[in-house]
Amino acid sequence: MKIHLHYLYCFQSNRIKWPLSVCLVFIMSLGLAVNAAKIELRSQTTQRSEIVVQQGDIISLEVFVDVGQIPSSAAEIYLSFEPDKLRVKNPAIPFDQGDFYNGNVALNKSINNYEVGFAIVSNALPYPKGEGVIAKIRFVAIGEGTAEIKFNVEQEDWDRGKYTFFTQFNKGQAEPKSFKDVVGAKIQVKNTLLQIDKFGLQRFVYDHPGDNINLDDFAIVSGSEGKPILNWTVDAEDKFGRPIEIDKNAANQLIIRPVLPQTREDEVKVALRLSLKVGESLAVDSTVIYVVNQDVPIIKALPELRFRTGAEGIILLDNYVQDEDNKNAELKWEVGQLPVELKVSGVSLGKVDRSKGIVDNPPRLAFRTGNPINSEQHFDISLKVTDPDGNYDTATMRIVVEPLPFVRIDLVMPSELTLLRNEEHKLELTRYTDIEPKAAIDEIVWDVSPSEHVDVLVKNLVVVLRPQQDWVGSAEKIVIRAIFEGKKIDESSINVTVFDLPEEKNKTFPIMLIRNPIAKNEFKVIAVLSDVSEMTAAFVIPEVSDVLPQTVNLKKIGSSRDVWFCRYSLSTPPSKGQKLIVSIVSKDTRNQNIPPSTNVFEF
Amino acid sequence: MNKNYIEMLSLRVLAVVVCICVLSCGDRDFDNTLTVTEELVDQTDIIKKAGLLIEEGDLDEAFDLMSNVLSKEPSNVDANIALAGIYLARDQFTKALDVANRAFVNASQDYVSSFNPHVNKKTIHLTLAQTYYYIGDFNRSNDQVRQIINKNVNLTPEALGMEIERLARKDL
Numbered sequence: 001m002k003i004h005l006h007y008l009y010c011f012q013s014n015r016i017k018w019p020l021s022v023c024l025v026f027i028m029s030l031g032l033a034v035n036a037a038k039i040e041l042r043s044q045t046t047q048r049s050e051i052v053v054q055q056g057d058i059i060s061l062e063v064f065v066d067v068g069q070i071p072s073s074a075a076e077i078y079l080s081f082e083p084d085k086l087r088v089k090n091p092a093i094p095f096d097q098g099d100f101y102n103g104n105v106a107l108n109k110s111i112n113n114y115e116v117g118f119a120i121v122s123n124a125l126p127y128p129k130g131e132g133v134i135a136k137i138r139f140v141a142i143g144e145g146t147a148e149i150k151f152n153v154e155q156e157d158w159d160r161g162k163y164t165f166f167t168q169f170n171k172g173q174a175e176p177k178s179f180k181d182v183v184g185a186k187i188q189v190k191n192t193l194l195q196i197d198k199f200g201l202q203r204f205v206y207d208h209p210g211d212n213i214n215l216d217d218f219a220i221v222s223g224s225e226g227k228p229i230l231n232w233t234v235d236a237e238d239k240f241g242r243p244i245e246i247d248k249n250a251a252n253q254l255i256i257r258p259v260l261p262q263t264r265e266d267e268v269k270v271a272l273r274l275s276l277k278v279g280e281s282l283a284v285d286s287t288v289i290y291v292v293n294q295d296v297p298i299i300k301a302l303p304e305l306r307f308r309t310g311a312e313g314i315i316l317l318d319n320y321v322q323d324e325d326n327k328n329a330e331l332k333w334e335v336g337q338l339p340v341e342l343k344v345s346g347v348s349l350g351k352v353d354r355s356k357g358i359v360d361n362p363p364r365l366a367f368r369t370g371n372p373i374n375s376e377q378h379f380d381i382s383l384k385v386t387d388p389d390g391n392y393d394t395a396t397m398r399i400v401v402e403p404l405p406f407v408r409i410d411l412v413m414p415s416e417l418t419l420l421r422n423e424e425h426k427l428e429l430t431r432y433t434d435i436e437p438k439a440a441i442d443e444i445v446w447d448v449s450p451s452e453h454v455d456v457l458v459k460n461l462v463v464v465l466r467p468q469q470d471w472v473g474s475a476e477k478i479v480i481r482a483i484f485e486g487k488k489i490d491e492s493s494i495n496v497t498v499f500d501l502p503e504e505k506n507k508t509f510p511i512m513l514i515r516n517p518i519a520k521n522e523f524k525v526i527a528v529l530s531d532v533s534e535m536t537a538a539f540v541i542p543e544v545s546d547v548l549p550q551t552v553n554l555k556k557i558g559s560s561r562d563v564w565f566c567r568y569s570l571s572t573p574p575s576k577g578q579k580l581i582v583s584i585v586s587k588d589t590r591n592q593n594i595p596p597s598t599n600v601f602e603f
Numbered sequence: 604m605n606k607n608y609i610e611m612l613s614l615r616v617l618a619v620v621v622c623i624c625v626l627s628c629g630d631r632d633f634d635n636t637l638t639v640t641e642e643l644v645d646q647t648d649i650i651k652k653a654g655l656l657i658e659e660g661d662l663d664e665a666f667d668l669m670s671n672v673l674s675k676e677p678s679n680v681d682a683n684i685a686l687a688g689i690y691l692a693r694d695q696f697t698k699a700l701d702v703a704n705r706a707f708v709n710a711s712q713d714y715v716s717s718f719n720p721h722v723n724k725k726t727i728h729l730t731l732a733q734t735y736y737y738i739g740d741f742n743r744s745n746d747q748v749r750q751i752i753n754k755n756v757n758l759t760p761e762a763l764g765m766e767i768e769r770l771a772r773k774d775l
Contacts (some may be wrong), residue, residue: 021623091686132609283671284640293760394659510761510764510765512764512768513768514733514764514767514768514771515723515768515771515772516688516691516692516733516771517688517726517729517730517733517771517775518657518684518685518687518688518689518691518692518719518722518730519657519660519662519688519689519692519727520658522662522688522691522692523662524733526738526764526768528760528761528764557736557737557738557739558738558739559738559739559740560739560741560760562760563739563760563761567692569660569692570660571661572659572660573658
């Protein structure tokens with residue numbers, strides 16, 4: 001038919017060409033007006049002719065027709081497009097047959113680089129009518145801008161034999177018909193073809209310090225025309241702008257570990273450029289990432305180490321380091337040049353090289369100065385901590401040595417004190433204080449820190465310890481400070497234990513305390529119990545700070561089977577009314593514990 | 604005659620020199636006599652001083668002083684009973700028995716020590732009672748207790764210990 005029409009037109013003499021053309025157009029327009037046939041190029045997914053895509057996207061289109069209620073046996077389609085913006089996905093066989101016509105494909109090819117043609121002839125009854133898809137075609141968007149795909153329906157197309165039409169039966173004969181409504185596709189191609197996921201990339205660097213980076217994972221490439229080969233170029237420099245060698249392997253993996261900074265101050269700046277050639281255009285994106293190491297040890301704010309001349313200042317170094325990935329690992333400490341005025345003392349003695357050394361376990365520094373000074377002296381010491389990964393941090397610690405106040409005070413309270421329940425106890429501060437000059441004791445302000453259950457009061461140089469009502473317990477620490485002119489010049493602490501006197505029921509076996517008739521500070525403790533293998537006596541004198549609790553093993557009196565004794569001495573004669581609590585624990589001959597017995601003796 | 608006169612004069616001079624020498628020797632003997640007297644006078648003070656040391660708990664110093672007294676006067680009751688108390692405190696019971704028995708033998712019935720007015724004959728019995736008790740000789744310990752309380756008792760070890768504890772707590 002097409003050939004017939006073609007010949008019908010082309011083989012006419014020029015003399016009648018123009019009148020024939022006018023007649024043919026009139027015939028076609030008359031026929032279309034009657035049939036009201038429609039052809040449309042539209043998206044397979046949205047079934048709209050106006051489509052928005054990005055460079056590289058594949059556009060799937062379908063040729064949709066509505067031929068009306070008169071059957072059609074064939075159609076011939078030609079599409080024209082802009083080759084700088086679109087490319088046929090499969091130029092050799094551009095179209096796929098649709099389901100409207102069931103027949104032979106007579107034409108399916110690229111005519112040139114901007115036209116494709118498709119023709120199909122039904123070879124079996126019944127011929128289709130109504131609407132349906134004749135063919136499908138896929139394009140690739142390659143150039144930015146608005147691209148149109150048009151059906152060839154112009155006069156010149158007819159002249160070239162590349163005209164879009166269909167056939168329709170009229171009185172049993174198939175006649176060629178033009179479509180009345182012809183709708184091509186209008187495609188807007190955006191240029192966001194290639195993009196680096198900059199935030200994702202930077203986050204990965206933060207979260208996975210030292211791990212290789214699969215760069216392609218962070219490239220956003222629009223379109224799905226296979227897996228494009230991305231081209232990455234990489235340059236790196238340190239924080240001073242000096243170039244650093246950084247490697248990228250064939251799989252586009254950036255090798256980070258060799259350039260990973262070892263301190264929190266350092267960072268490596270990596271410039272990345274991503275390019276992809278699509279058609280004649282080159283899509284490019286670039287970014288800069290900063291490689292930092294989050295797993296370095298961080299020296300937190302070191303305190304100012306302040307101590308008086310003659311005293312000792314100690315700092316436990318590990319308390320001031322934060323290292324997330326090596327929380328329990330042993331850190332290596334190094335100190336810089338130590339000032340000659342400072343002497344290293346304490347447990348670190350011999351573990352620090354005075355010129356530049358390593359402080360090994362236990363990582364603490366103790367300093368002492370002996371020379372008298374008139375005013376505060378400041379020393380700055382550089383410290384470096386290194387974790388097992390070789391990452392490190394540095395910091396400067398300030399040491400302040402204070403001069404002695406003109407008042408020298410030495411406060412040494414008893415370290416342990418045992419009180420009786422509900423009984424207060426008094427300590428005379430003058431007894432425990434060595435002060436120079438002596439008269440300055442009246443200028444001292446005494447500050448106390450009570451414990452949870454023991455109240456403390458200082459009045460007229462007497463410390464009054466008062467256990468809370470009915471409370472008994474052990475080792476509550478109270479602190480007493482001597483403050484002169486607003487400065488703490490010494491402090492001492494006491495561990496207070498509050499006892500309850502044993503009750504009668506605690507005497508599970510007899511305990512006697514026999515005083516020496518001549519030396520009145522000397523005693524023998526006698527316990528009477530049979531079938532015993534060993535006995536130990538514990539002595540507590542409540543409220544007497546000078547006498548610490550002690551334990552003594554008892555001996556069995558030779559010819560007796562059940563009488564045990566031990567010696568107990570006091571350094572000073574006991575005062576009248578003073579109490580001594582004796583508890584005896586023992587084991588029987590089968591090595592089983594015997595319930596302890598306790599007795600209270602009053603002098 | 605002149606020759607005889609010279610010989611006589613020489614003899615007289617020699618006699619004066621000899622007298623002077625004899626008188627000088629007499630001075631040294633007098634000094635020694637004074638020293639001995641001082642030592643005899645100091646014994647009582649030493650015992651009192653040792654008694655103070657015992658009261659203060661300095662048994663070692665007291666032991667040295669009392670031992671010194673005893674070396675010069677082995678029968679000194681004060682020194683013997685004081686040393687008995689120190690030996691008893693040190694768990695040296697055999698030595699304690701030795702010196703306590705010596706004190707008991709030499710002490711009169713109304714004996715009161717010079718270093719502590721509360722130490723008397725009954726104190727010696729109590730020292731012996733405690734010492735016998737600690738070596739496990741409860742019979743002899745009972746004997747000593749009987750002497751103190753003037754009662755014919757025969758106590759079990761437990762009761763004996765309680766009685767000795769009671770007696771030691773008060774002044775006898």
